Amino acid sequence: MTTTRRNFLKCSGISIAAALGTTSGAFAATEDRPLAGSASLGLPARAVFPGVEGRVFLNSAATHPWGVHAADAMKKYTDERLAGRDVFANAAGKFAQLVNADPENVTYVPSTSMGEYLVTRALGLPESGGRVVTDALHFVGSFYMYEQYRKQGLDVVTIPMDEHYRITPESLDHAIVSGTRLVAISHVSLYNGFTHDLKAVCDLAHSRGALVYVDLIQSAGAIPVDLKASGVDFAACGTYKWLMGDFGFAFLYVRKELLPRLRRPWLGYFQTNNFAAPLLHVYPMDPPGPTPYESSQKNTVGGYFSGALPALGPQNACAASLDWIQSIGVPAIDAYRQPMLSALQSGLREKGFQVVTPPETRAPIVTFAYKDASRLAPRLSAAKVEITLRANHARISPSVFNTMSDIDTFLAAIGTP
Structure with missing residues (x-):
């Protein structure tokens, strides 16, 4: 689907995820x-x-x-850009279908790690206090963030592997206590492939009042994932591994029912309802007003966590790869x-x-x-x-x-x- 940026942004209530992507068959x-x-x-x-x-x-x-499907999608994207047209693909909707999530619960972020960081900031961490439970088989890049939070006074518990290189239910049960705010894990460990039972983790965490964040980068596209059935609260997934996409483009899943409990972790123009036609009081012929700019915020997952357009080239490549994965x-x-x-x-x-x-x-x-x-x-x-x-x-x-x-x-x- 091709359109101009202006026409796209003027579509009231339409996000990038509403635009249709290309399809691709099996080879x-x-x-x-x-x-x-x-x-x-x-x-x-x-x-x-x-x-x-x-x-x-x-x-x-x-x-x-x-794969050739991603390369073909990028060739089409390049041709359209040379012609002065933008190309939007419904990568978020395709990802939602892959992991059994409602499309309105999925938005775009630059990376898995950024998605996890935004989740912690939306919860007010580290300054709001409480406990975060993670484990030794979580993404090593996340250890840096939680170590910095620990230095700022947050109670961070990192569960070690047992002698069989697993994270046991008993260790989770011991670590997730009253006052735990977040349990942050990788569905599949990048280190050894250990795979958490997501429903069991979520059931335990929720029974103690905690929310669950899951890194899906080593599972989505590789093994079946069902976010609805498991009860996951937050998840992020880069696309350059088993989704066969590219760097700088990732998905963030947030249960929209949680939005009233969250704050916007950052601010960007794409969170507004009227970015395409803002009410301004700064240019010639603008009506007078008490402030230079008047806006209204979207109360959606994208309205909380997206700040700008995603990288459209990787979006198109990933959408084509998701089509191919689903065809198999x-x-x-x-x-x-x-x-x-x-x-x-x-x-x-x-x-x-x-x-x-x-x-x-x-x-x-x-x-x-x-x-x-x-x-x-x-x-x-x-x-x-x-x-x-x-x-x-x-x-x-x-x-x-x-x-x-x-x-x-x-x-x-x-x-x-």
Whole structure:
């Protein structure tokens, strides 16, 4: 859909999320060692992701390669911009459908971390006090924010992993006490793929009067997510991982029933009802008035948390990727990866590596602890294998274009500890 910025902004009550995006169908590709029943789903989708050709790319939990659908959407966007037209896509509505959320509860933010920060500020943290409960498997970037809040006097509790690299219900039960304001967790841990039972966490937190924020960046698009059924209060999700989008563009989910309890965490023109036709008293022919500018605020999730237009290029690319993901179906994507994840778990354990991903994990991450993991790079680069290597762990994350042959190549290349 194309329109001018002026006409778009003049549409009373219409947000960016109301504009329609492009659609995209499924693509099929052939590959050696296909998984049973996957061909009818268009998996493995190597032809859709030409950037992985000639590589054993097992690093999608870091940054997912773009598909041709996203590239085509960006080409269309570029052509329209060259012609002097803006292109808006309903990425927020598509994301809401993916995670079973009401579209009016979803808006845009620049990143997952910014979404989490805005949630804390909307709650008046840290100055309003109370307790925040998080855990050792939450996003490490969030640790910085909560550490700063701790220095400002906020009671911040970080639950450690147990000996099996999990966050247990018992530890949550112990930490979430009366006076807890917020429980902040990652649905799927970027470190080892541990996956929280969101409904269980929300039920416990709500019973103690606390709200729940969830980082969805390692789960949305990778495993089924149901925000309505789980009772999550706030969630944020960047798009450059399993949503196959780009940096600088993310979604924020807020249960609109909570708005009366929140404050606007920042102020921007897009929070007003009359930005396109403001009541001004500063220019020639303006009527006189007591102030230079008169506005009314939107009492919506976007009216609280959005301040300006989002990045429209990444919006269009992400909308196309969401269409492609939905054409395959997240349950099918989740099921497709399970044999590869099982082979990684068993293969690494048999070789003697210290696997820190719980065996029951369905999320597309398998991690093993390894001192100075960068020492493994020469083994892998010789076989053109790409994974995440951190100071003391290595993380493998297969996606829709990977095959069992890729897993075989990785296991052969990694050798033994």
